[in-house]
Amino acid sequence: MATVLKTPPAADAARAEIEHYIEASQNKSLLRFITCGSVDDGKSTLIGRLLYDSKMLFDDQLATLRSDSRKAGAAGETLDLALLVDGLAAEREQGITIDVAYRFFATARRKFIVADTPGHEQYTRNMVTGASTADLAVILIDARKGVLTQTRRHSCLVHLLGIHSLVLAVNKMDLVGYDQARFDEIVADYRAFARDAGIEAFTAIPVSGREGANVMTRSAAMPWYRGPALLEHLETVAVEPRTAAEAPFRMAVQWVNRPDQNFRGYAGRIASGRVRVGDEVAVLPAGTRSTVKRIVTFDGDLAEAGSGQSVTLTLADHIDCSRGDLIAAPDAAAEPAVRIEANLVWMAEEAMVPHRSYWLKIGTRTVSASLGAPDAVLDVDTMAERPAASLGLNQIGRVGIDLDRPVPAIRYADDRRLGGFILIDKLTHKTVAAGLVRDFPAGGGRRVGAPRSEAGEILWIGGGETTDRAARAARLAERLKAQGRHVFLLDEAALNGLVHDLGEGEPARAEIVRRAREVALLMTRAGVHVVLALDAREDEARPGRLIAPGEDDGEGADQWVI
Amino acid sequence: MNAPASFARHRITHLEQLEAESIEIMREVVAETDRPVMLYSVGKDSAVMLHLARKAFFPAPPPFPLLHVDTTWKFRDMYALRDRVAAESGMELIVYRNPEAERLGINPFDHGGLHTDLWKTEGLKQALDLYGFDAAFGGARRDEEKSRAKERIFSFRSASHRWDPKNQRPELWSLYNTKKGPKETIRVFPLSNWTELDIWQYIYAESIPIVPLYLAAPRPTVERDGLLLMVDDDRFPLREGEVPVERSVRFRTLGCYPLTGAVESEAETLAEVIQEMLVATTSERQGRAIDRDGGGASMERKKREGYF
Incomplete structure (x- = not known):
């Protein structure tokens, strides 16, 4: 019998075993979490412990860790696991911004992406960035210190960002003698705070990152604790909150795929819910209806697809649908809104300028937005509101925002992927704020016949001869006035008094453009639209729009002020 | 291939999530930039990146060319696979060799660090300028080393290709800010959240051709x-x-x-x-290896x- 076998059975079995292992480990789930706490809470040691004990280190990393531990470690001859994640000194020397670092580890069941926000500076900004993609937050408490102001701040931010899965890791239990009474006291303190802050549930785990107690496995040092070890909990906790799984189907269209006349597909990543071939859908904000004809992927058509998947849909009807639109289940059809009320987390060094115009990117749609003065600023330590005129770096405020084009009205509380937005400075292109849609105030629908944004726009009529520009500018200004808008025509004649001290040539030309832009900017802040008859380069014209000859003819004028 | 079993479950695996995220990033770049290109080095990460691009834009071929910044010193097997894979993908393959390095006969045996500088670093800048690409996909991963752990997915370069690490934009949710000045360019890393093990598992699961x-x-x-x-x-x-x-x-x-x-x-x-x-x-x-x-x-x- 044995002679008919070409390979020894042991080799075959081994190969089958390898393949079985690989197949099994392909079916892990993914959990993204954020760790909140400072170096003093032992956060780096705890993350280092997770990386080390889950064996996600390569030999070269381990060799480096050994030599680093001998050189700089605080733990003597043993390995200082904090060194695995602390690259801070080196980064400071290189002048690299230390904000959010992402770490990776995996177990047999799950892959983990950890957003780690080191440092104390700009903590709010960094934590909000890390929390925006996290499914769960681990909030660290030093068992010796208990619930601190920063514990409350971290919890409030995490709660604001819509993370419902919270772990309270009471660390350094070894330093309080693994005392149950101390742990119970801290948990009771936190429970009282959580109730007031509106935090519905949390899981408290007593751990010691340094000793590895209750990190990977339950520790014999704390027999009184009957819950799961930290990693056990992270491995088994539900990744997706029930609300997202049950949410109606929604997908923002990223790109229209048109390889030829016969195919028109809408590519996007499904934000929530599920979609099946034959489902009726609405295209928002227009509200047009159609049905899903195919769900196309490289691996073949699907009968259905769900939240998190990147797919390409084709529709049964030839309807208007393009990038920025939302394809959604008809019962989830959100009203179009041009006014939103949001929580803004200001992230730029430069303070917010009320009534100035910013780009707002929400879903796959980018619109022009004008911010009102903040209605209130949030104290992140207490979540209490107080009045303020503007928002500075790391401040969170409630702000009303006017949009130049409608977006589907979806609240952040209902959909984290589609109810969050970023604000972009039109001049520097920096991301200046993160926004969370709270509500759509009454009267936020289309206000026909009235100017739709509080700030004006600057329209540069460029190209051609001076006299042509003046004539084009005058025509455009008239048309806009006829629509009931406040318009000021700033042509070269009107500018004369402002620039008569300047001569000829390039430096003078650039200075004329600069002065004209500054004047126009002041007027836009008063809500006036400025039509500028002056040639400029595109980069000089920003934040205004440069309109070349031909683009402002006839009906086309309407597109310039919206 | 209709409705494979993996989609009957209402939960997607870590590889499916990584795949979907990379595809989302690539589509965002194509929708918001003028002239993207994919840097293709013929390695395993490039192989995965190219495979993801084919998925992202299917049934159309990826709407950008592949750029191989060549040094003339790659393994022969790499050149063979490069040409085969480019032909199969239906994409244009641009091979760029720095003419100065070619003229000077720069090689790794005689010129040390200059070899990498001239062929790769300078070669890449020249190629991007020459073709006017404003966004370039690269296959770098955050797990490659500690210092890359906080790298952005969208990384901006000035007109002279300089990187300003003090001035990086925060990346929130999956809302990528792609606005840039007239001569600025973006390096985009769609594999940022993949680990080396993810790459190998995906190559295995998808039967992706590798060198x-x-x-x-x-x-x-x-x-x-x-x-x-x-x-x-x-x-x-x-x-x-x-x-x-x-x-x-x-x-x-x-x-x-x-x-x-x-x-x-x-x-x-x-x-x-x-x-x-x-x-x-x-x-x-050593230590407490849990074994579940x-x-x-x-x-x-x-x-x-x-x-x-």
Whole structure:
């Protein structure tokens, strides 16, 4: 019998075993979490412990860790696991911004992406960035210190960002003698705070990152604790909150795929819910209806697809649908809104300028937005509101925002992927704020016949001869006035008094453009639209729009002020 | 292939999530930039990136060209795979070689660091300028080293290709800010959240073609300066007393052949490479290895017991 076998059975079995292992480990789930706490809470040691004990280190990393531990470690001859994640000194020397670092580890069941926000500076900004993609937050408490102001701040931010899965890791239990009474006291303190802050549930785990107690496995040092070890909990906790799984189907269209006349597909990543071939859908904000004809992927058509998947849909009807639109289940059809009320987390060094115009990117749609003065600023330590005129770096405020084009009205509380937005400075292109849609105030629908944004726009009529520009500018200004808008025509004649001290040539030309832009900017802040008859380069014209000859003819004028 | 079993579950796996995220990033770049390009180095990460691009834009071919910044010193197997894969993808392949480096005959044996500077760094800048690309996909991953852990997915470069690490934009949710000045360019890293193990598992799961050099085979090698180098062609100047020895080796990363060290290995299949990698990462570990669902630790134990 044995002679008919070409390979020894042991080799075959081994190969089958390898393949079985690989197949099994392909079916892990993914959990993204954020760790909140400072170096003093032992956060780096705890993350280092997770990386080390889950064996996600390569030999070269381990060799480096050994030599680093001998050189700089605080733990003597043993390995200082904090060194695995602390690259801070080196980064400071290189002048690299230390904000959010992402770490990776995996177990047999799950892959983990950890957003780690080191440092104390700009903590709010960094934590909000890390929390925006996290499914769960681990909030660290030093068992010796208990619930601190920063514990409350971290919890409030995490709660604001819509993370419902919270772990309270009471660390350094070894330093309080693994005392149950101390742990119970801290948990009771936190429970009282959580109730007031509106935090519905949390899981408290007593751990010691340094000793590895209750990190990977339950520790014999704390027999009184009957819950799961930290990693056990992270491995088994539900990744997706029930609300997202049950949410109606929604997908923002990223790109229209048109390889030829016969195919028109809408590519996007499904934000929530599920979609099946034959489902009726609405295209928002227009509200047009159609049905899903195919769900196309490289691996073949699907009968259905769900939240998190990147797919390409084709529709049964030839309807208007393009990038920025939302394809959604008809019962989830959100009203179009041009006014939103949001929580803004200001992230730029430069303070917010009320009534100035910013780009707002929400879903796959980018619109022009004008911010009102903040209605209130949030104290992140207490979540209490107080009045303020503007928002500075790391401040969170409630702000009303006017949009130049409608977006589907979806609240952040209902959909984290589609109810969050970023604000972009039109001049520097920096991301200046993160926004969370709270509500759509009454009267936020289309206000026909009235100017739709509080700030004006600057329209540069460029190209051609001076006299042509003046004539084009005058025509455009008239048309806009006829629509009931406040318009000021700033042509070269009107500018004369402002620039008569300047001569000829390039430096003078650039200075004329600069002065004209500054004047126009002041007027836009008063809500006036400025039509500028002056040639400029595109980069000089920003934040205004440069309109070349031909683009402002006839009906086309309407597109310039919206 | 209709409705494969994996989609009947209402939960997607980590590889499916990574795939979907990378596809989302690529589509965002195509929708919001004028002239994107994909840097293609023929390595395993490039192979995965190209495969994802084909998925992202299917049934259309990816709407951008591939750019190989060549040094003329890659392994012969790499050139062969590059040409085959480009033809299969239906994409335009641009091969750029820095004419100055070509004229000066820059090579890794005589010119040290200058080799990388001129062929790769300068070559890339020249190619981007020459073709006017405003966004370039690269295959870098955050897990490659500690210092890359906070790298952005969208990384901006000034008109002179400079990177300003003090001025990086925060990346929130999956809302990428792609606004840029007239001459600015973006480097985009769609594989940021993949680990090396994810890459190998995905190559295995999707049967993605890779350069055979990743698998062990008998190859002519010499040991030099602590590296095991493969004598890939007759441009390799043997030092006195050096005789190429046939060893069973494979490569963990691929670059210019005179600069790329091999590891001795018997792993002739992808599954064996993954197994070797898992064992390699566990071999040095002591401590409390939990051993639950037959993961890496149980693998190691089985090996110790002489199972394989």
